[in-house]
Amino acid sequence: MAGKGSSGHSSGYDLVVVANRLPVDFTVDDDGEVRWQRSPGGLVTALEPVMQKSDGAWVGWSGAPDLKHEPFEADDMLLVPVTLSRSEIERYYEGFSNDTLWPLYHDVISPPTYHRQWWDAYRRVNQRFAEAAAEQAAQGAVVWVHDYQLQLVPKMLRDLRPDLRIGFFDHIPFPPVELFQQLPWRKQIVEGLLGADLIGFQRGGDASNFVRAVRRLTDHTTRGPIISISQPDGSPGRHVRAAAFPISIDSQRFDRLARQPEVQARAKEIRTDLGDPDVMMLGVDRLDYTKGIRHRIKAYGELLQDGRLDVTRATLVQVASPSRENVGAYQELREHVEILVGRINGEFGEIGHSAIHYLHHSYPPEEMAALYLAADVMLVTSLRDGMNLVAKEYIAARSDEQGVLVLSEFTGAADELAPGPLLVNPHDIDGMKDIIVTAASMEPKEQRRRMRRLRRKVMGDDVAKWSESFLGVLTAMPHRTSYV
């Protein structure tokens, strides 16, 4: 599909993905040699199949400070590293992206910090990403920008390259305008996003929150999902569409993985190593305050305290993968979770029977599939979550049609998957305790009935469909560059 050139408007790539992270991790050896390896993660898993089919380019940060590296080919795509200095990582990534926007967009679960220097860095870095994308894109190419770290890129890119078709997908929630308007730079963010032709969200509710923000904060007119961009000289404007495109996973891949004999053997081994409990519960999250890990553990501890769960028969495995470790709110969360786990294990554990197996690591997909297969109950108790792909991975792994998904109402996944999961409000600890007990004692027949329904949804709606549907709508939109 794409002509492989490195720059210029007439050569270049027909599909350019712009995301904060590249789908590889870089390491620098002692001798200064730069190496890279594939990195896992939601967005990468979601986009890899599309990119491999389209032979496109991917613009993103390497994950390391000050790393300067030429664009290079990997897995059938051109990877274009964007360099960030140490201070830009502090201000743009840890600061504005993850200590301002992340908490603000997740219902201010943790108070957002507003710093003008962070905003300046965010603008500067967004400009750099826009320039890198402009350089790689062929004439009339499709550029797909991803997530909250890069909300200014659509407008910056349109200013540089009005010939492009620009899509933006917001992987996290878009907050109600009553919260969003706290942001001192709220208008610039909205105008930045409106540089796109199509803006995708996880839920219909996120798209309507955005349209309300447009109405409240700008002079543009809206009609349903269509926003008409007013031009200063009164000439006819562009139209931007804001709509829901709920993301999914590579369901077949997870299903296949979980059917492998080695993975199934590993699942059995995990249960044996845990002391063959009657009920194994599982939590899998980045260690993030949006995930409701403390609420879940508190409920679990109280069930042991009340004697409704017995530590010799039930256990909780909590995988909490390290994340954003330089941000204060994440450091505090880690302390709180680890104190809580220590207290519960000290109080209720017995020799050979830990109440909670807490694992502060990331694991490869094979081990994750084995954990999903081993778990009788999967606990997803986010306080707010754009989608939650872990819930979908659990379902895709369970071709045996067993296992119970306990799912927070505050996830995008709940909008899509209900009925099927046991829905919970993680703020309601008593309610959550009852649901956990229901899940732990659910008959296999009822598990099968629910899991079948969930699998019909997840196996049918995979990530390939998601990207096809987003790109399909984007490329079908009328393109009126002359009005830009």
Ligand code: G6P
């Ligand atoms: C969320 C975001 C992604 C982000 C990922 C990991 O899923 O939506 O954009 O890449 O978390 O976070 P990190 O800060 O490590 O990239």
